[in-house]
Amino acid sequence: MPSIAQHAVNAGEVSSYPTLTDLLARSRDARLDALCRPHVLGTQGRRQIESIPLRARSVKAGGMLFSPGEGLHAVYLVRAGMFKTQLVNLDGDRQITGFHFPNELIGLDAFRAREHDCYATAVVASRVQVLPIHRLNALMRQVPALAETMTKLLSENVTEYEQLLMLTNTQSALGRVAGLLFSFACRLGDHNQPADVLYLPMSRASIANYLGLALETVSRTLHELETRDIVLRRNNKTIDIRDLDALAALIGITTTS
Amino acid sequence: MPSIAQHAVNAGEVSSYPTLTDLLARSRDARLDALCRPHVLGTQGRRQIESIPLRARSVKAGGMLFSPGEGLHAVYLVRAGMFKTQLVNLDGDRQITGFHFPNELIGLDAFRAREHDCYATAVVASRVQVLPIHRLNALMRQVPALAETMTKLLSENVTEYEQLLMLTNTQSALGRVAGLLFSFACRLGDHNQPADVLYLPMSRASIANYLGLALETVSRTLHELETRDIVLRRNNKTIDIRDLDALAALIGITTTS
DNA sequence: CGCCTTGTTGATGACGCTCAAGATATGTGG
DNA sequence: CCACATATCTTGAGCGTCATCAACAAGGCG
Numbered sequence: 001m002p003s004i005a006q007h008a009v010n011a012g013e014v015s016s017y018p019t020l021t022d023l024l025a026r027s028r029d030a031r032l033d034a035l036c037r038p039h040v041l042g043t044q045g046r047r048q049i050e051s052i053p054l055r056a057r058s059v060k061a062g063g064m065l066f067s068p069g070e071g072l073h074a075v076y077l078v079r080a081g082m083f084k085t086q087l088v089n090l091d092g093d094r095q096i097t098g099f100h101f102p103n104e105l106i107g108l109d110a111f112r113a114r115e116h117d118c119y120a121t122a123v124v125a126s127r128v129q130v131l132p133i134h135r136l137n138a139l140m141r142q143v144p145a146l147a148e149t150m151t152k153l154l155s156e157n158v159t160e161y162e163q164l165l166m167l168t169n170t171q172s173a174l175g176r177v178a179g180l181l182f183s184f185a186c187r188l189g190d191h192n193q194p195a196d197v198l199y200l201p202m203s204r205a206s207i208a209n210y211l212g213l214a215l216e217t218v219s220r221t222l223h224e225l226e227t228r229d230i231v232l233r234r235n236n237k238t239i240d241i242r243d244l245d246a247l248a249a250l251i252g253i254t255t256t257s
Numbered sequence: 258m259p260s261i262a263q264h265a266v267n268a269g270e271v272s273s274y275p276t277l278t279d280l281l282a283r284s285r286d287a288r289l290d291a292l293c294r295p296h297v298l299g300t301q302g303r304r305q306i307e308s309i310p311l312r313a314r315s316v317k318a319g320g321m322l323f324s325p326g327e328g329l330h331a332v333y334l335v336r337a338g339m340f341k342t343q344l345v346n347l348d349g350d351r352q353i354t355g356f357h358f359p360n361e362l363i364g365l366d367a368f369r370a371r372e373h374d375c376y377a378t379a380v381v382a383s384r385v386q387v388l389p390i391h392r393l394n395a396l397m398r399q400v401p402a403l404a405e406t407m408t409k410l411l412s413e414n415v416t417e418y419e420q421l422l423m424l425t426n427t428q429s430a431l432g433r434v435a436g437l438l439f440s441f442a443c444r445l446g447d448h449n450q451p452a453d454v455l456y457l458p459m460s461r462a463s464i465a466n467y468l469g470l471a472l473e474t475v476s477r478t479l480h481e482l483e484t485r486d487i488v489l490r491r492n493n494k495t496i497d498i499r500d501l502d503a504l505a506a507l508i509g510i511t512t513t514s
Numbered sequence: 515c516g517c518c519t520t521g522t523t524g525a526t527g528a529c530g531c532t533c534a535a536g537a538t539a540t541g542t543g544g
Numbered sequence: 545c546c547a548c549a550t551a552t553c554t555t556g557a558g559c560g561t562c563a564t565c566a567a568c569a570a571g572g573c574g
Binding site: 078087089090093095097109112113114117151152155158159161162164165166168169170183209212252 | 338344346348350353354369370371374408409410411415416418419421422423424426427466468469509510
Binding site: 288372430470471473474477493 | 561562563564570572
């Protein structure tokens with residue numbers, strides 16, 4: 001009921017919001033569940049973390065936040081911009097393992113082996129807040145619920161890999177790109193932002209690497225989605241989602257109850 | 258030097274062992290490093306675990322060891338046979354995430370979220386030893402080194418996902434199958450077993466699912482490997498590796514120095 | 515021994531990769 | 545601010561790889 005009042009503020013613009021929200025809620029149990037909500041702090045967890053005095057840090061586009069081998073000094077809460085995490089093996093092959101939105105935590109990988117195993121790079125000029133590990137540990141001792149939250153976040157981190165593996169192993173190019181967009185939309189929605197306008201600051205090559213496709217295929221697939229009136233490209237980096245139902249259908253997610 | 262005496266026992270048969278071992282050792286830093294050595298207990302860790310009184314458990318072919326939602330009661334040390342772990346989402350799609358050899362630990366996934374997130378199924382009649390979690394916890398308090406070992410194993414668990422993702426996202430069918438075989442060979446070698454005779458008890462469909470291929474493609478690829486004299490098929494389930502160099506080359510692993 | 519599951523092999527075509535050219539965006543120095 | 549240079553993206557053409565469909569062979573089990 002309170003939400004109706006909110007919507008009334010600019011009802012003309014946001015008339016589609018409820019439907020979108022419904023869709024996301026209804027697809028919560030579906031295939032891409034975890035891929036859609038990685039590293040999201042619940043209201044409770046966020047409040048806990050917000051009680052820690054946080055140092056801010058800016059990272060310019062292409063800048064590195066941490067790299068493999070670095071010890072577990074801190075985890076980072078993305079505040080603005082976007083990061084990608086990527087593995088690089090000794091042959092120099094890269095594998096992007098995730099894109100990270102504002103309000104998502106990165107650096108959790110270091111919790112496993114006491115050091116980071118991937119590069120975290122800013123896709124665009126970005127800003128993070130630094131959670132020093134000793135402070136986090138101290139707070140976890142005080143607030144057991146936070147420790148649980150961290151465990152859960154770590155677990156979701158792995159579930160992301162599982163979902164990505166499933167996506168790339170079972171879906172066609174169309175399904176993979178759709179999965180990416182759907183994931184982005186869900187995550188924006190989770191952060192109470194309009195989920196029908198997606199900003200894709202990363203290069204096509206990055207998307208392609210993430211999804212296991214050629215970069216031309218990503219381009220063509222986005223074009224195909226536009227042809228089908230599922231998305232609308234404003235420009236290179238910005239697309240509108242016009243038919244989330246159809247998008248979900250492409251990856252086999254049943255949004256209708 | 259002692260190893261020479263061992264080899265002398267049946268020198269004719271095992272003349273190729275040293276080379277194989279060398280290869281594996283030299284490729285230790287390479288692409289599939291972690292995929293090749295998952296859940297391996299070091300001598301030290303194994304000795305620690307062997308001090309726990311272990312209950313044995315037999316699982317017949319197709320039998321289930323644990324399934325998603327089950328709490329963290331125990332982890333399991335495979336003693337004989339083979340297991341596969343697989344995710345199943347609500348749409349019923351399966352994704353096999355690993356095959357597990359004797360001397361490897363399974364069930365670690367439950368350490369993350371306090372409950373299992375996958376099915377562990379015996380591929381053939383198998384036997385495990387059960388490590389009750391309360392005993393493991395008790396021992397970890399006594400022996401800090403064991404706790405470290407567990408952390409490391411958990412980390413390797415995730416690294417497996419990363420390696421598998423990289424394998425399926427960057428390699429062709431030939432490379433993927435080669436990667437699987439190479440991984441199996443490495444793991445046999447790690448357990449001091451002849452690494453040039455591979456037993457593949459799982460179905461082609463399972464291999465295909467794991468690698469993100471059609472089952473027919475797996476069949477054809479094995480045939481192709483035989484045509485190139487890289488492997489020799491004794492029968493459906495057993496193949497000899499005749500040229501590990503070539504196998505490694507297929508996945509871009511440089512085994513020479 | 516016969517049924518049924520699993521694996522192999524063949525033919526065909528679609529999907530997506532590669533190579534190449536052109537278009538658009540981004541950045542830089544005058 | 546514009547012109548130029550560079551990087552990124554798009555679009556096209558051609559082809560290779562692998563999925564699909566189908567038939568057959570082989571292995572496993574009652």
